[in-house]
Structures are given as structure tokens and as C-alpha cells.
């Protein structure tokens with residue numbers, strides 16, 4: 001028996017979990033109704049995952065559900081916004097119950113963890129593509145923007161860099177690690193948006209961005225928006241044992257510098273707020289590492305101890 005569009009929505013995308021006070025009406029009518037809290041600004045972002053572009057054909061649906069919401073929430077995290085709701089536009093070649101069940105499980109797993117209500121969406125037939133729009137709230141005038149970095153500010157990153165990129169190299173059989181880096185697959189397929197970390201940085205960080213296209217490229221966006229440059233200390237880049245081993249093995253720093261999909265946060269902080277940042281960072285679920293300094297002169301300079309500095313062309317992933 002073919003699953004009708006309405007059965008499909010009712011069965012897999014109508015859970016009432018995560019509906020906070022800001023949601024007046026969720027899935028089922030022509031629109032969702034939302035009631036933004038007083039004094040807050042609405043932060044909105046949308047991300048699309050297309051089969052064959054952002055994930056391989058026959059990717060695990062549970063991981064896709066997780067990842068599609070997690071990458072959208074990462075943008076809210078980078079602004080310091082508290083996630084509230086999401087909409088889901090799903091384009092499917094066929095309505096397959098086992099696929100939908102697993103996708104829905106992955107999606108709601110992230111939704112429940114970050115208290116996001118799925119309030120609506122759209123379901124159409126076509127080549128597999130997933131668009132997730134998210135909304136969150138941030139105290140008016142306080143959002144973390146890309147444009148706030150000033151010379152003398154310190155540059156930090158959360159977590160470790162290059163894990164997702166290494167996971168991808170291993171998945172594509174372009175690299176065979178001496179010891180298989182456990183957890184790299186999850187880092188690629190089930191990223192963790194740094195939501196509580198981003199919110200804790202409000203009033204502390206001067207600028208922030210999430211690292212989706214590689215640190216060099218994403219820090220580059222902060223530099224451009226702020227009209228500044230930076231020195232980045234390669235030896236200070238936080239790396240997992242697996243990525244350290246890869247860099248030692250290959251001498252290639254592109255993984256921690258330019259590989260995408262990590263969804264960590266890169267932020268800047270005025271030096272006088274460093275003690276506050278240390279306090280805030282002590283409560284993070286992940287590491288918080290100092291990696292560089294903002295400078296007046298434009299561009300990104302990579303510095304290695306005992307070596308000549310090199311100027312770096314930011315080269316993250318480019319679609320076009």
C-alpha cells in the first residue's frame with residue numbers, strides 16, 4: 001500500500017516533542033504560528049543537503065536526519081542564538097517506510113537534544129534533497145557577528161579540527177590510517193552543533209563563525225567582514241590523535257586548516273576578556289583552544305615555530 005503524503009507527514013514528522021512556548025501552532029495547518037519572546041531577535045538560517053553533492057548515494061538515513069538538522073543548528077550556534085524551531089523540505093524519489101523511520105529518528109534525536117520543535121515543512125517527489133530551516137532567538141543587539149573582530153583580539157576554536165575531513169578521506173579510501181581513527185565517522189556523519197557554547201559566548205566573543213568550510217576559509221570570512229588580518233599558529237591547532245598522526249605521516253596541514261564539515265566554532269575575543277572566556281570555556285563540552293591573533297594588516301598568515309611564516313590562500317570547499 002502506497003503511503004500518502006499526509007500519512008507520511010502524520011507518521012514521521014508530526015511529533016509534538018520540543019514544542020516550547022514560542023510555538024503557538026505546529027505541523028498540520030497552512031502555516032505554523034510562532035510567538036517570538038519579547039526583547040529577542042529572530043535568527044533564521046536554511047541549509048540544503050543534496051544526494052551526490054553533500055552525501056553519497058545510499059547514505060544511512062538515520063545519519064542524514066541527524067546531519068541535516070545539526071548543520072543548520074550550527075549556524076544558530078555561531079550567532080549565539082537559542083534554537084527554537086525548524087521546518088523541513090524533503091524531496092524524495094520514493095516514500096520508503098524504513099528510510100523515513102530512520103531519517104525521522106535521526107532528525108528528532110537532534111531536535112530533542114537541542115529542544116527544537118519541527119513546526120512545518122514540505123514533501124515532494126524528486127531526486128533526494130533535504131532542506132532544513134531553523135529559527136532561534138538571541139537578545140536584541142547581542143548576536144555574534146562576523147564583523148566584530150579588532151586588531152589585538154585573540155582567535156580561538158572549539159573542539160578539534162580535521163576529523164570530518166579525515167573521516168571523508170578514509171570513507172573514500174584515499175587514506176589508510178595505521179590505526180583506524182575511531183569516532184571519525186561520527187564526526188563526519190553526525191556532527192555536534194556547538195549550541196550551548198555559542199550562547200555562552202554572548203557578551204564575551206567579539207566575532208564568531210562556524211567552521212563548515214575549513215578554518216582558513218571561515219576565519220577568512222571573519223577577517224574580511226571585520227576588515228582585519230590574522231596570524232595563525234599552526235602548532236596550536238587542536239587536533240585529535242588521528243589527525244596528528246595523519247599530519248605527522250603526510251606532512252600535509254590542509255586537513256586541520258582547510259578540510260570542511262567539522263562544525264566547530266571559530267571566535268575572537270578582546271584580550272581583556274580572556275579571563276572571562278577561560279571561565280566560560282571551562283563549562284564547554286569540548287576543548288577551547290587559542291590559535292592566533294587578529295592583526296591590522298589584512299590576510300591570513302600561518303606561523304610555525306622555528307620556521308618562516310607563510311601567507312595562506314584560504315581554500316575551503318567551493319561549490320562554484
Ligand code: ADP
Pocket residue numbers: 009013026027028029030031032088089090118119120121122123
Ligand atoms: P500546503 O499544501 O498547504 O502547503 P502541505 O500539504 O504541504 O500543505 O503540508 C501539510 C502540513 O504538513 C503543513 O502544516 C506542512 O507544514 C506540514 N509538512 C509537510 N511536509 C512536512 C515535512 N516533511 N515535515 C514536517 N512538516 C511537514
Ligand code: MG
Pocket residue numbers: 121122123
Ligand atoms: Mg506545502
